[in-house]
Amino acid sequence: MPTAEPILKTSLAGLDLAAPVLVAAGTAGTTDEIGEVLDLARIGAVVCKSITPEPRAGNPSPRMVPLDVGMLNAIGLANPGIDAFAESMREHKPGPCPLIGSVAAFDLDGYALVAQRLAALDAIRAIEINVSCPNVHGGVEFGADPNALADVVQAARDATTKPVFVKLAPVVVGTPNSIADLATVAIDRGANAITLCNTVPGMAIDVRTRTPELANVTGGYSGPAIRPIVVKLVHEVYRKVTKDAGVPIVAVGGIAGWHHAAEYILAGATAVQIGAGSLADPRIPMKVAKGLAKWARSQGVDHIGLLTGAMEVPA
Numbered sequence: 239m240p241t242a243e244p245i246l247k248t249s250l251a252g253l254d255l256a257a258p259v260l261v262a263a264g265t266a267g268t269t270d271e272i273g274e275v276l277d278l279a280r281i282g283a284v285v286c287k288s289i290t291p292e293p294r295a296g297n298p299s300p301r302m303v304p305l306d307v308g309m310l311n312a313i314g315l316a317n318p319g320i321d322a323f324a325e326s327m328r329e330h331k332p333g334p335c336p337l338i339g340s341v342a343a344f345d346l347d348g349y350a351l352v353a354q355r356l357a358a359l360d361a362i363r364a365i366e367i368n369v370s371c372p373n374v375h376g377g378v379e380f381g382a383d384p385n386a387l388a389d390v391v392q393a394a395r396d397a398t399t400k401p402v403f404v405k406l407a408p409v410v411v412g413t414p415n416s417i418a419d420l421a422t423v424a425i426d427r428g429a430n431a432i433t434l435c436n437t438v439p440g441m442a443i444d445v446r447t448r449t450p451e452l453a454n455v456t457g458g459y460s461g462p463a464i465r466p467i468v469v470k471l472v473h474e475v476y477r478k479v480t481k482d483a484g485v486p487i488v489a490v491g492g493i494a495g496w497h498h499a500a501e502y503i504l505a506g507a508t509a510v511q512i513g514a515g516s517l518a519d520p521r522i523p524m525k526v527a528k529g530l531a532k533w534a535r536s537q538g539v540d541h542i543g544l545l546t547g548a549m550e551v552p553a
């Protein structure tokens with residue numbers, strides 16, 4: 239079996255990865271399940287489905303809708319809850335690539351609890367904070383309110399010495415704070431990496447029945463069409479914040495081939511994650527890693543990290 243390509247080895251927020259290609263939260267189970275279709279020694283890491291303090295059945299069906307381009311989901315954070323997840327991880331043998339736990343909650347105490355419990359698991363090497371959850375008190379997503387974001391990141395930072403990734407929601411027109419402002423808040427409170435980004439809010443309507451396609455009416459849109467939006471977010475955060483702060487960006491949105499991952503790297507990402515693309519073809523992360531290695535060689539570098547932020551802007 240081919241081994242990992244040395245040119246792809248990446249140090250990401252203290253994690254040593256075989257490649258800068260990760261599986262995104264919610265689109266894989268754990269390494270046990272995904273290991274049946276992927277050679278985990280040749281990808282970077284797997285981010286687990288977001289875990290909340292209590293078990294959640296999630297939203298009613300239909301909660302995943304394929305569209306002509308991309309897909310909508312309103313899974314509603316269906317997950318077994320932290321007690322059952324921690325129990326299932328107790329016997330977990332470390333696989334060939336790191337497992338990153340994803341934290342979700344609806345209040346500050348919930349974030350602190352799940353961050354602490356996930357990070358305490360030997361199998362979990364880092365945590366990613368999903369701040370795209372509405373605050374039960376204010377209704378606004380934690381990640382859209384700089385004060386709430388600061389509190390959540392601080393709570394995670396206080397809960398563990400393991401790396402903390404903060405996964406922001408895309409900032410769209412009309413939102414008062416820029417993505418760079420939010421990334422700065424997260425880094426000031428101790429984030430070791432910024433993941434950009436979660437799904438874009440969206441909805442679709444069946445015009446024959448005049449009903450929403452998702453039972454939840456609205457959901458999160460992902461897939462190829464969000465990529466240019468996220469490339470711009472990565473470019474902005476890299477130039478304005480993370481380049482000088484020395485904090486890596488993990489880009490996620492619409493990757494279906496190696497050239498999409500390469501685009502993110504040139505915009506400023508140190509690594510990428512693949513979500514909806516993995517649902518269509520679970521082997522995509524390996525194909526992307528292989529293509530990136532070839533591309534890096536064609537660019538005359540001996541290490542993929544030298545291409546981060548290497549986009550050349552004409553004078």
Ligand SMILES: Cc1cc2nc3c(=O)[nH]c(=O)nc-3n(C[C@H](O)[C@H](O)[C@H](O)COP(=O)(O)O)c2cc1C
Binds near residue numbers: 437460461462464
């Ligand atoms: C079915 C599905 C479930 C998801 N569940 C989660 C989740 O539990 N936690 C999370 O942070 N993001 C979740 N996401 C968002 C993805 O991790 C990713 O940020 C987003 O889909 C954009 O990437 P993509 O265009 O490659 O899908 C989910 C996405 C999909 C499609």
